[in-house]
Amino acid sequence: MRRFAFILALAPSVFAASAPESKDISQAGIQTAFRILQKEYIRSGDLTFDELNRAALAGLLERLDFGAELIPRKLESVPEAQQGVRSELITPQVAYLRPQAFTEREIKEVERQLGLFITAKAAHLILDLRTPAPPGNFNDAADMLSLFLPKGEVLFKMKQMDQSASETETNRREPLWAGSLLVLVDDETNNLGETIAAVLRQRKQALLIGAPTRGGAVRYETVPVDAEWSLRFARGEVLLADDSSVFKKGLKPDFAVELPTSIKRQVFEAGASKTVKSTITDQPRARFNEAALVAKPNPELDAYIRRSAGEWLPEDAPKPSDVVLQRAVDLITTRAHFQSAKIDWKRKDIPATK
Numbered sequence: 001m002r003r004f005a006f007i008l009a010l011a012p013s014v015f016a017a018s019a020p021e022s023k024d025i026s027q028a029g030i031q032t033a034f035r036i037l038q039k040e041y042i043r044s045g046d047l048t049f050d051e052l053n054r055a056a057l058a059g060l061l062e063r064l065d066f067g068a069e070l071i072p073r074k075l076e077s078v079p080e081a082q083q084g085v086r087s088e089l090i091t092p093q094v095a096y097l098r099p100q101a102f103t104e105r106e107i108k109e110v111e112r113q114l115g116l117f118i119t120a121k122a123a124h125l126i127l128d129l130r131t132p133a134p135p136g137n138f139n140d141a142a143d144m145l146s147l148f149l150p151k152g153e154v155l156f157k158m159k160q161m162d163q164s165a166s167e168t169e170t171n172r173r174e175p176l177w178a179g180s181l182l183v184l185v186d187d188e189t190n191n192l193g194e195t196i197a198a199v200l201r202q203r204k205q206a207l208l209i210g211a212p213t214r215g216g217a218v219r220y221e222t223v224p225v226d227a228e229w230s231l232r233f234a235r236g237e238v239l240l241a242d243d244s245s246v247f248k249k250g251l252k253p254d255f256a257v258e259l260p261t262s263i264k265r266q267v268f269e270a271g272a273s274k275t276v277k278s279t280i281t282d283q284p285r286a287r288f289n290e291a292a293l294v295a296k297p298n299p300e301l302d303a304y305i306r307r308s309a310g311e312w313l314p315e316d317a318p319k320p321s322d323v324v325l326q327r328a329v330d331l332i333t334t335r336a337h338f339q340s341a342k343i344d345w346k347r348k349d350i351p352a353t354k
Contacts, residue, residue, distance in 0.1 A: 066216050067248075068233035075134075076222060076230060082133075087113040088276045089122060094332055096276050096325075098128035099144075102136040102192045107143045114147060114176050124332045125177060126325065128184045129193030130210065130264065135220040135232070141192040142169045145199055147176045148206075156199055157239040158219060166239055182328045185253060186211040188261065191218055195238050198246050201254075208253040209331070210324045215250035255331065257324045266320040280326045 025033070038047050061068055085106050086098040095117040099106045117125065138158065145155045149171045159166040183197045183206045194217045200206035219236035237247050271279045 064233075065248075066214060067218070068231065070225070070229050071222070071232050073224060073228060073230050085109040085113060086128075086271070086276060087116075089117070089120060090126070090277050090280075090329060092120070093122055093336070094124045094126065094329060095120075095122040096126045096128065098131060098276075099133075100131045101133050102140055102144075102190065104137070104140055104143070107140050110144060111147055111176060118177070122179065124180045124182070126182045126184065126328050126332075127196075127206070128325070129189050129197055130184050130186045130324070131190075131193070131268070132188040132265075133190045133193070135190055135216075136192040138169070138192065138195070138219055138238070141195050142171075144192075144196055146171045146173050148181065148200060149175055149203065151175070153203075154241040156195060156241070157243070158236050159239055160219075160236045166243075180332070181206040182331065183208050184210045184324055184328060185213050185251060186259070186261070186264070186324075187214050187250075188264075189213045191216050191220065191238075194246065194251065198238075198240060198251055201251065202240050202242070202244075207255065207331075208251060209255045209328050210253050210257055211259070212252050212256075213246070213250040215246055215248045217246045255327065257327045259322070259324050263320050264322070264324075267322045270320060271322075276325070279320075279322045280329060 034052075038044055041047060061070065083101040083103060083106065085100065086096070087109075088096045090096050095113075097110055097113060099110060114125075138156075142155050149155060151171050151174050153171050155169040155171055157166040157168050181200065183200060185193065185197050185208055189197065194213045194215075197206070197208055197213070198217060201208055217238040218234040219238070220232050221235040222230050222232045224230045234247075237245055239245055267279050
């Protein structure tokens with residue numbers, strides 16, 4: 001009976017997840033439906049206690065969405081291949097940073113790279129938070145935010161499940177970066193990245209570019225449930241300085257740019273062995289020029305002959321491009337152009353020519 005009671009206790013979650021029109025069913029009606037199915041269903045023998053328990057847990061996890069999930073224990077740690085910071089000067093004025101796992105070591109590397117960018121006199125920073133990293137430690141989020149926010153300012157607050165008051169995280173150091181800042185986000189931005197983006201945007205220190213985030217700015221706890229699986233669930237909720245929350249709401253970017261997740265991952269994989277700049281620029285095809293004339297071969301004619309023979313050339317393959325990063329660079333370039341242009345918007349009479 002205890003096992004059956006557990007099933008009935010979770011039953012509303014199953015019905016809510018699988019049949020939205022059943023939300024108005026009473027608890028007594030749900031219990032009656034379970035009993036009828038166990039006795040009268042055409043294959044009632046399949047509805048064992050074990051199967052019903054699994055269905056109830058699956059329905060509950062589906063309803064909680066990313067608030068709780070079962071993960072293989074072997075995937076709890078981040079592989080070394082998926083760690084590290086991608087950093088580059090895309091132009092002499094535009095710097096790029098992308099942490100891949102949001103670990104303590106990566107945050108220290110971000111600080112070091114920021115120092116190099118400042119020495120190089122870069123004026124703009126693009127902080128890419130679109131890496132699909134697993135949930136991280138909020139101490140690392142606080143350390144990254146401290147590189148941008150004034151000393152003494154509230155970074156964020158953390159409200160634990162079993163506490164009435166929230167814990168306030170305050171910046172205890174002087175900021176490092178004071179230039180302009182653009183932040184790239186999407187629905188794969190993890191809990192730390194989403195918190196960092198939310199704080200910077202609320203303080204009007206950064207513009208967000210990309211796609212809406214999913215609203216997973218929470219502290220997760222992971223508990224083993226058997227030899228192969230662990231349960232990862234939200235244990236604390238992140239609050240911004242004004243006590244607002246983005247949990248289940250997410251962030252809408254200031255400039256929305258669509259990029260399919262599959263294309264973004266191809267770009268990241270291709271960029272692992274290339275420069276970040278190569279993912280937003282096109283390689284010009286070989287043309288007949290003075291150098292080709294001296295060397296005698298005609299690259300355009302060679303390509304024409306090979307295509308006529310049905311041969312596939314490397315430049316014919318569509319190249320995955322990071323349009324989100326492209327738009328960020330375009331925005332910086334456009335802003336710099338208008339700021340440097342000396343335009344007198346007042347109307348002036350132009351003297352008539354004789």
